Amino acid sequence: MAMILQLSTFLHQFWYARQHAVAVKSPIALRMGVLSTAMINYAAIFKPAQTHPDVIIHAIASRDAKTAADEAKKYGIPKSYGSYQALLDDQEIEAVYISLPNGMHCEWAVKALQRGKHVLLEKPFTSNLEEAIELVKVAKEKGLILLEAFHWQFHPAAHFVDHLVASGRYGKILRTYSRMTTPAGTIPASDIRYKYDLAGGSLMDMGYVISSTRFFLGVGAPEEVTSARARVWPHDVSGKVDEAMEATLTFRSPMAPKSSGKVVSEIYSDMRRENVGWVIPRFWEMPSIEIECEKATIYFFNFMMPHFYHYVAVTDKKTGKTETFKHYRASDSGIPTKWGSRGEAWWSTYRYQLEAFVDKVRGREPVHWVSNEDSVDQMRTIDMVYEKSGLGKRRGTGQVM
Structure with a gap:
């Protein structure tokens, strides 16, 4: 039911967006970039950000410049980039939401952290346990916030x-x-x-x-x-x-x-x-x-x-x-x-998640948090199941830095 639930969430957020005004943005609102033009972006970050006074979606990136530009125009995003690295090089961006395919999560989360960006990373955290351990290590070394998006x-x-x-x-x-x-x-x-x-x-x-x-x-x-x-x-x-x-x-x-x-x-x-x-x-x-x-x-x-x-x-x-x-x-x-x-009763799981993410980035204690250690244990468990099944753990990109 995952795809059907996702479509239902789009309708849910579209309906409530018509009833609740777009938030007036704070002058110190967190400027976020989005890596990929995946369908999930609408429900997971675009709509939640609209009603959050402390979040602005500042840019979006795709491997195709026109695709990124079209998406930016559609959702009123100020900037678009034809490469993921170009977005990460934008010094106005403080944090990124990454909704790339699973096998690309670790590579681009590491690159984002290395460019000084906080990261809200779609699940699964990485392709396997080894990548998860490396990713958490980089986040700790950089002193940056890294959250796996288990929104529920x-x-x-x-x-x-x-x-x-x-x-x-x-x-x-x-x-x-x-x-x-x-x-x-x-x-x-x-x-x-x-x-x-x-x-x-x-x-x-x-x-x-x-x-x-x-x-x-x-x-x-x-x-x-x-x-x-x-x-x-x-x-x-x-x-x-x-x-x-x-x-x-x-x-x-x-x-x-x-x-x-x-x-x-x-x-x-x-x-x-x-x-x-x-x-x-x-x-x-x-x-x-x-x-x-x-x-x-x-x-x-x-x-x-x-x-x-x-x-x-x-x-x-x-x-x-x-x-x-x-x-x-x-x-x-x-x-x-x-x-x-x-x-609010009309807040989606993604809106609650964004509230916690902003709290953490701004140095406030979030109501709930998915720790990096928890994400490592999640990948450890997934690897254990795959190994037991005989399929073997998922292969990474081999581009972890």
């Missing part, structure tokens, strides 16, 4: 579910299951997600299943990947691109029962989910995670883009009774979240 974690709904799990009222966690699928035929065969040289694959694109599992368990990499089975895309000449991946991971977690100290977690990603009767797409299969605790099972429907639509169902094991919650703002459900009174 910044939404109040995610913090609400985290509160339910961490409260202990439902006991320890026994198991988790996280799923993300896209109906067959939704992603064209030419898409970069199917290109091994660009670090493609369902687990790379849908790493949310690992991110959500680790987030609610409050852990780093798993102790072990006990099983991993990939369904290889039949048209891939390398034989290494997974169109689907299912795996079982064992984590040591403080939220696990004391008797074992472990939680068994299952994940499933699928970029070509078979339609029902070959005709009906499984539109109901939004990215979701089920967290089974000792006393209840918590189900978070559409954790990836909860601003569009979500619900949290808590089913009591003893009574069988289910309570349902929705959490679009801090005051919903009467249970506090990290955002307190900040944020």
Whole structure:
């Protein structure tokens, strides 16, 4: 459902943009550049920046000057560049958002940091663990902000579910299951997600299943990947691109029962989910995670883009009774979240993320943050699953500096 959710977010933000005025920009607003003209830019950075008084999209770059110029004109961006390096050489730009193909993330994030730019980097962080470690090293050496864009974690709904799990009222966690699928035929065969040289694959694109599992368990990499089975895309000449991946991971977690100290977690990603009767797409299969605790099972429907639509169902094991919650703002459900009174019900996950990014760059304490160490553990986990599946970890560009 990833592509459909992305389109839904475009409509969501277009609708609310008509109702909420463009923010009056601060004279010291953060000037950002955008590397690539990817479709995700509209929802992930252009619209969130419009309503943020401390952010200005100052420039955009493409490998083709005309493409960049057309995009700049379309979105009212002052400058455009026909190369990524030319944008990085612009001294007025303080930070960049990078939405390039997976295999190019590390190379251009390193170059941006070396030019003194803070970086908001689309997931996956890098192609593999080695690149992740090198990238974090450069960010620390330069003393600059580097954030992997797991936008869903910044939404109040995610913090609400985290509160339910961490409260202990439902006991320890026994198991988790996280799923993300896209109906067959939704992603064209030419898409970069199917290109091994660009670090493609369902687990790379849908790493949310690992991110959500680790987030609610409050852990780093798993102790072990006990099983991993990939369904290889039949048209891939390398034989290494997974169109689907299912795996079982064992984590040591403080939220696990004391008797074992472990939680068994299952994940499933699928970029070509078979339609029902070959005709009906499984539109109901939004990215979701089920967290089974000792006393209840918590189900978070559409954790990836909860601003569009979500619900949290808590089913009591003893009574069988289910309570349902929705959490679009801090005051919903009467249970506090990290955002307190900040944020609006119409803010997207990307808008919440941008709020935190600007806070961090400006030296303020963000409400939530995805640490570089967490991003390293995310890539470590992805590598572990790929190795267990027999496909092997994704190859980088070989241009890490």
